[in-house]
Structure formats: C-alpha cells, structure tokens
Amino acid sequence: MSSGTALPSADDLLVLLAVGRTGRFNTAADDLGVNHTTISRRIASLEKSLGGRVLVKAAGGWELTDLGRQALTAAERVEAAVHGLVAEPGRADHLKGVVRVSATDGFSAYIAAPAGALIRSRHPEVSVEIVAITRRASQHRSGLDIEIVVGKPQVHRAEALWLADYTLGLYGARSYLDEHGTPRQVGDLADHSLVYFIDSMLQVDELDLARRLTVSMRESVTSTNVFVHVEATRASAGIGLLPCFMADRHDDLVRVLPGQVEATLAYWLVARPESLRRPEVAAVVGAIRETVESQRDALAGQ
Template sequence: MKMASSRPSADDLLVLLEVARSGRFNRAAETLGINHVTISRRISALERTMGGKLLARSNGGWELTPLGKRALTAAERLEGVLQELESSPETEPVIEDVVRLSATDAFSTFVAAPAAARLHQRHPGISVEIVSTTRRAVQHRSGLEIEIVVGEPQVVRAEAFRLGSYVLGLFASTDYLRRHDPPTTLDDLTLHRLVYFISSMLQVDDLDVGRRYLPDMRDSVTSTNVFAHVEATRAGAGLGLLPTFMAARRHDLIRILPNEIAMQMDYWLVARSDTLRRPAVAAVVRELRITMRQMEDVLLGSDGPPPSSEEP
C-alpha cells in the first residue's frame, strides 16, 4: 500500500512499542495507564498513517508485520531520545520498565535474584519479575521478556546464547554415610537409591542425565523442585544428583565419586531480538552475565568456598 503523507504520532509509536513488548493490548494498557480501547484506537490511527497493517494476531498474542518492525525501530529511537532528555548528563539514563524472566529454581535463587537486586540499586525504575519453572524454551513468549533454560534450545523468532555452565554431582548426607557403606565404584551405586527429578514429568531432555548415566539406580524421593532434592538428600533419602554449587553450601553433604560423576550442564538465555533492544532488558541481561562470571568457579564445582556461607 502507498505510504500516507501525514507524520506518525510520537504517542502512537510509543503505544506500538509497548504492545510489541508485551504482545497484548491489555498488558500494554496496564503499563501505560490507559484502557485497551485507547490502545486499539491508537494502533489503528498509526496504521492509517503508516499505510498498512503493523500487527498480526498469533497464538501467543500480537506479532509485528514487516511494516510494524520498521515502525518499532523508529519507536525505539524515539524512546531513547526521551530517556536522554529525562536524564542529566552526569547520571546514567533513567529507565522505567518491568522485565519478566523465567528460569529454573536454582538459577532464579542464586543468579537471577542477586543480579536483579544489584541492578535495582543502580536503576530503581527497573522492576524484575522472576518466574521459577523448569521447562524447554517456549515458542510463543508473550508477556515474557527473558527465558533461562538448561541445554541448547531450538527456537524460532528469537535469539539464544549460552550464559554459562554448572556441574551435577552425586551427594550423600553424613548421617546417610554412617548408616550405609559408602560407594567406592560405579557398580556400588546399584545398592543405593537416587534422589532426582520425576522422570515422567521432566520437560528438559538435558536434565534426564539421571537415567542416562545412572540407569541401574532405583528412585527414592523424586521431585520437580531441585530444593526438594537437596533437602531429601540431607534427610538421608539416598544419593542426590545435585548441582554442586547448591550442595557446596551444605556442610552435611559429601560428594560421592567426584571423578566418575561430574555432568556439565549449560544455562542458555532466550529472548526476541526486539526485546533485547529494550534498555531495561539489555541491563538485566548484562547483570546476569556479570553474575554468571562471578559465580563461575562455584557453578563449575570448584573446591573454593561459595560466595556466601549463609544457607539459603
């Protein structure tokens, strides 16, 4: 269609920017403090000005058309200019935004939460919402800016990059080892029960290492929550296949066969390209990278001390 001659409204472009971020009119309306009818009216006005459709409905919400992506680029530049005007030259730009990320229980607790806290000290206007879940990367991530998953994901219309690694090791409580003969070979493991994920409910293929590497061990206590694995192991339920950076914080857990049982797992970050261009999202990603680098020795099972001696 022929481009209309009138100039797009700056307000309409900022509305489109929020709809592109959230994928839904209702959430964009909540963020902007207006109703969804106004959102719809402004998008329609912008489409008339631009001379074509900017949004297309999908199963996960609204997706940008090629023309919409052009408009989004202009909207992002406009937002950047406005943020520069709101900030003094001596300070960092003021960023007001909400960033929602999903991650595994352990990552949420030991990486995402402290990273978000440090970021908030520098940017009080950024609110980080952390949703704990262990699953594959979703194909339609409406309402979700960042996903942290275990194992390299297969994604479409998104970018994925590795954040870092951690190690799974086999652990037993000191009390358990007093009551049972400690295993000294891999064959000895068949005499013990395993504490790990529920196989039938496990959505992440990379985490199915318990069955691949320890096929002859029978289950003891299984759970979808890694913190339950730690506590069941501490309580003497059996041998727990645990992230070493979590087990290292518990002085009553002893690592079993460390040279034979050491499974490296990778954390990957997934986000849409347009989402990664948002200043708040970029700031969260940057802080996650820094936190991962700071914790690298602990995450990979170094013999060094954990970052804090306090128990979670």
C-alpha cells in the same frame, strides 16, 4: 506509503512498543495506565496507517510481524527521543522500567536474584521480575524480556547467548550414607534410590540425558523443583543428582563418586533483539553475566 496516507501516530507507536515488549494487551495497558480497549484501538489505528498487520496472535499472547518489527524500531527511536527530553542534566545513563526474566529455580535464586539486587543498587528505578520455571526456550516469549534455559536452544527471531557451564553430581546426606553406605563404584548405585526430577514431566532434554547416568537407581522422592531435590536429599530420602553450586552450600551433603558420575550442562540466555536494545534489559543482561562470572568455579563444582 502513498500520498494522502496518514503518518503513524507517535502515541500508536509507543503502544506497539509496550505490546511488543510484553506480548499482552492487558499487561501493556497496565504499564501505560490505560485500558485494554485503548490498546486495541491504537493498534488498529497503527495498522490502518501502515497498511498491514503489526501483530499476530500466538500461543500465550501476541507476536510482531515483519512490519511490526520495522514499526517497533521506529517506536524505539520515539521513546529514546522522549526520554532525552525529560532526562535529568548529567544523567544520560538514567534507566527505568520493568525487566521480566524467566529462569530455572536454582539460577533464579543464586544468579538472577543477586543480579537483580545489583541492578537495583545501580539503577533504583529498574524493577526486575523473576519467573522461576524449568522448560525449553519458548518460541513465543510473550511477556518475557530474558529467558535462561538449560542447553543450547533452537530459537527463531531471538538471540541465544551462552552464559556458563555447570555440573550435576551425586550427593548423599551424611546420615543417609552412614546408614546405607557410600557407593564406591558405579555398580553400587543399584542399591540406592535417586532423588531427581519427575521423569514424565521433564521438559528439558539435557536434564533427561543426565538421568541416564543413574539408570540403575530406582526413584525415591521426585519433583519439578530443584530445591525439593536438595532438601529431600538432606532429609535422607536417597542420593540426589544435584547442581554442585547448590549442593556444595550444605555441609551435611557429601559428593558421591566425583569424577565418575557427573554431567556438565550449560546455561543459555535467550532474548529478542528488540528487547536487548532496551538499555534497562541490556543492563540486566550485564548484571547476570557479572554474577555468573563471580560464581563460575562454584557452577563448575570446583
């Protein structure tokens, strides 16, 4: 930086921190209690003082440039210093803030939600927002701190951490199997209908590969939501290809062809390095891992 150039303002850096974490000016404005115009003005001021762009427009929001990531590191130090000034004596571990998590429907309900409750019991001023969606890892994760996806993701400027394997198996309702018979071999599946994802709307390659285990089956009730799969199977719509950790919770569902027709998939956690450096995000990641570990046998269908 040349002599005479204004140093970046701490306030401007903290605004960049909010935008970098949320990916959106409006959300950052709400978090900081200011308006959108103030956010734009602060970012422009920061870019002027640094002599370059700190943000670029991306799909769904804003992404940090290389200069922006350098500035964000400085912003995190400013934030840590401010928190250190106002921390209560003896409360060095005091955490607060909002952590936004995206995960599949089943993971959201049975892993992320209990992990969120665990966080609230330990850190009452940390809020966990859970967005339930089944998709590939986003290349532009605006507004999200943590993503949980199925299958190893190919991501840039982010870290991908394996969480656990889980098993998909075939299940039928007792009433359905009593009426239509229980398949005893793979060839028998051609006589049955499948409950699974809508093929044309499936965005996850690994879930599409799992469908190939049941190519002889005609489709019955299909949905983008795995809870619909479970309930349609319980209602005798057909045989469902279901996550074992969800289906095994229901006594009226019976596993069909175990060991012959099943798929092992993996949950992965994706987050930007700057998100993982936030203590509240790191705490949520730890709670998710703890919850996964407590349910590892159920996830594996054991």
